[in-house]
Structures are given as C-alpha cells and as structure tokens.
Amino acid sequence: MYILQKFFKQLVVNKLGIFSFTFFIVIISSIVMRILEPETFPGWFDALWYVMTTVTTVGYGDFYPVSVAGRIYAIFIFLIGIGIAGLAIGKLVEALGAHRKRKEEGRLNFKGKGHFVIIGWSEKAKYAISEIIETHPELDIVLIDQLNVTPITHKNVHYIQGDPSSESVLLQANINDAQSVLVFSDDSIQDSALADGKTLLVVTSVERLNQQIHSTVEIKKEENIKNFRHAKVDEFVLSHETVSRMAVRSAFSRGITEIYTQLLSYKEGENLFEVRKKGEWKTYKDAFEGLLKEGATLISDGSDLGINKKLNEPIREDARLYIICSKEVYESLT
Structure with a gap:
C-alpha cells in the first residue's frame, strides 16, 4: 500500500508520467476488454472506443461488457481510469494556463523569422504597431519592454519582457532573424542626453547581433545623430524637432497638415x-x-x-x- 501511495504521489507531480500512465492504462484496458469479450468488441477499435468513452465520460451505451470478468474489469476502469484521465486532463489545462501566463509575461522565446522588432512601449509604439498591422497584416511583431505583462493583445504581436540592451533578451526576440527594428526613446527619462544615450546603447546591442537589420531610431536631440552614425543606424526620427517643425509649417501654410497625414498614414488618402x-x-x-x-x-x-x-x-x-x-x-x- 505504501508503494502505491508513493507511486501515485510521484505521478501527480510528474506531468509526463501522468500522460504516459494514462496512455498505458487506455491501451492495456483496450487489449484486456478485447480478449475478455471478443463478441462484444469485434474489433480492436471498438474496445478502444469503449475504454475512451468510459474514462472520459460515462460511456455511450453502444458497447458494454456482458460477462462477469468483463464487468469486473469495467469497474477497475471506472475507479482507476476515470481518476487518471481526469488528472491528465487537469494537468493539460494547467499546462495550457501556465503557457498563456508565460506568454503574457513575455517569458517565451520567439522562433519566427523576418519579423519586425519594436523596442520601448509608449503611445507612439502603440500607433506604430497599429499602422504595421493595418498595412502588413501578415507580419509578426515582437515588442520588447520591461512591463510585467504585455500591454497589447493581438495574434501577430509577441511580447518579450526584459532589458532591451541585454543580449539574452534580444536573442529571446530572435533579433538575428528579424528584418527591421524600431527603437523608441524612453519617455520616462527627462534628460534628452540620457534618453539618447540609452537608445544608443540599445541600438548598438542590436547592430552587434544583426548587422544586416534595418534600424530606425527615435532621437530627442538632433546634435546626437552623429553619435548614432557609428552604430550604423539606417533611419532617424527626431521626436521633438519634427513635431515642432511640422507645427510651424502648418501655421504658415494652412491645410498642409492634411498632406502630412496622408503621406504618413496608410489609412488616409x-x-x-x-x-x-x-x-x-x-x-x-x-x-x-x-x-x-x-x-x-x-x-x-x-x-x-x-x-x-x-x-x-x-x-x-x-x-x-x-x-x-x-x-x-x-x-x-x-
């Protein structure tokens, strides 16, 4: 009895053991029922069908044992099989829940290729993701940030939690096989020089791991662009200066913002x-x-x-x- 208790205790902990033991019980029970009642179960699949419907439900009544030996073994299936099958199903649901939780927390590695990596969550990143989904619905997007859970839910958006300048985090996002990266400036850093310094550290790490990737970087101060040239950055977006210049242009050329909107968004004109x-x-x-x-x-x-x-x-x-x-x-x- 002690040995059985120890066995079942270990079985509950070991997920693979549960599924293996469940499979073993189903197969052995199918063979036993086929041998005990060959007339009731003319084929091996009939016996398997009976066992599966018995351990997962209460049976359909299309097959049932008629001999004493068959009914005794059916009682064994009721007592043992149903419990083990229920435990296996419970562990499966638990595993699926754990997988979803890890995905929401950005703990899973991304295995795809040709994807678009966005670093730094903000309203700007939100609109960028929306624009990419609108124009390239087939493209996978990997978002890297340090939030505890993903800030956006979409079948094409995969979240990775961690420091974007860390090699392990970038490899988790499979940066080596990414086609493009967009690095947004950290809005929580008030000092423009410090914010651009962090951005430079991130994009340098990216370029070191994937020299062929197309990189677009948001910079707060135009004078810092020369520092990014050494990191082989492809495109620069000046966050403050660009908005200010567009605002001034619109003040002197009324209606020009409509042109900007059409050119900047695939949703407009x-x-x-x-x-x-x-x-x-x-x-x-x-x-x-x-x-x-x-x-x-x-x-x-x-x-x-x-x-x-x-x-x-x-x-x-x-x-x-x-x-x-x-x-x-x-x-x-x-």
Whole structure:
C-alpha cells in the first residue's frame, strides 16, 4: 500500500508520467476488454472506443461488457481510469494556463523569422504597431519592454519582457532573424542626453547581433545623430524637432497638415511607396511619364528630391524610386 501511495504521489507531480500512465492504462484496458469479450468488441477499435468513452465520460451505451470478468474489469476502469484521465486532463489545462501566463509575461522565446522588432512601449509604439498591422497584416511583431505583462493583445504581436540592451533578451526576440527594428526613446527619462544615450546603447546591442537589420531610431536631440552614425543606424526620427517643425509649417501654410497625414498614414488618402526600376525606364523622364500615366507621381530617388532637375539623366541601377499614389495604383504597379 505504501508503494502505491508513493507511486501515485510521484505521478501527480510528474506531468509526463501522468500522460504516459494514462496512455498505458487506455491501451492495456483496450487489449484486456478485447480478449475478455471478443463478441462484444469485434474489433480492436471498438474496445478502444469503449475504454475512451468510459474514462472520459460515462460511456455511450453502444458497447458494454456482458460477462462477469468483463464487468469486473469495467469497474477497475471506472475507479482507476476515470481518476487518471481526469488528472491528465487537469494537468493539460494547467499546462495550457501556465503557457498563456508565460506568454503574457513575455517569458517565451520567439522562433519566427523576418519579423519586425519594436523596442520601448509608449503611445507612439502603440500607433506604430497599429499602422504595421493595418498595412502588413501578415507580419509578426515582437515588442520588447520591461512591463510585467504585455500591454497589447493581438495574434501577430509577441511580447518579450526584459532589458532591451541585454543580449539574452534580444536573442529571446530572435533579433538575428528579424528584418527591421524600431527603437523608441524612453519617455520616462527627462534628460534628452540620457534618453539618447540609452537608445544608443540599445541600438548598438542590436547592430552587434544583426548587422544586416534595418534600424530606425527615435532621437530627442538632433546634435546626437552623429553619435548614432557609428552604430550604423539606417533611419532617424527626431521626436521633438519634427513635431515642432511640422507645427510651424502648418501655421504658415494652412491645410498642409492634411498632406502630412496622408503621406504618413496608410489609412488616409494618397501614400508614399517605393517601386523598382522597370526595364523600359532608361531615364528619370521615362519613369516620371510612365508612372504619371498609371496615376502615380515620382518624387525622389532615395533622399534626392531633385528629380525634376535631372529628367534626362539615366536612372542608376540601384535607384530607390519613391512615388505618391493610392494603394490601388501601387498594387497595379507591383
């Protein structure tokens, strides 16, 4: 009796043991019932069906033992099988609950590839995630922050809790296989120099682990951009200066904020897209006129906005052509 008590005590603790023992009981019971009552259970599956319905419910009554030996063994299934099966189901529910809790707390590793990593939770990060989901619903997003639980729930958003400058945390987010990272400045730090210093530490850690990743960084002071150049950051967003300049522009050019809104959001009107050079486009004029016929306007090659001044010049092979058009026009071009 002591041995049985010790066995069942260990069984309750060991999840794998519970599932293994449950599987063993079901298979052995199916074999025993098939041997004891071959006429009642003409096939092995019939015996398995009877055992499964007995240990998980009260049975359907389509099969039932008629011999004394069969009924005695059925009593064993009632007493032992139902208890073990119930324990296994309980452990399964417990495991699923624990997994969900770990996911909400950002304790699970992300295994996907080609995802977008966002570092630092704020209202800006919230809107960025919303914009990504709106424009690329198939893209996985990994959010890294130090909150106790995930601040956002979406099937494509995966939360990682921890210090974003830590290598282990970045590896947990699978930064090595990410295609792009967006680092937001820490709004809880009032000193702009300290905030930019923390951002620099984070993006340096990211670039060290994945030199091919496309990085976009929010910076509070424009004078600090030169420090980020050494970290091979691809894009910079000046949080305070950009908003201030846009506000001044709108004060002198009324209605210009509508243009900003359309260009900055895929949800509003015309949008900014990048297109590849086509074979028939030899000069910028060819591209400009060809795109215009399709309903798109060519505005730049990379950061060069002087397209109108060099329409007759040949297009570079590595040109990055940016156009303004509707989403429908862009899709027809691609």
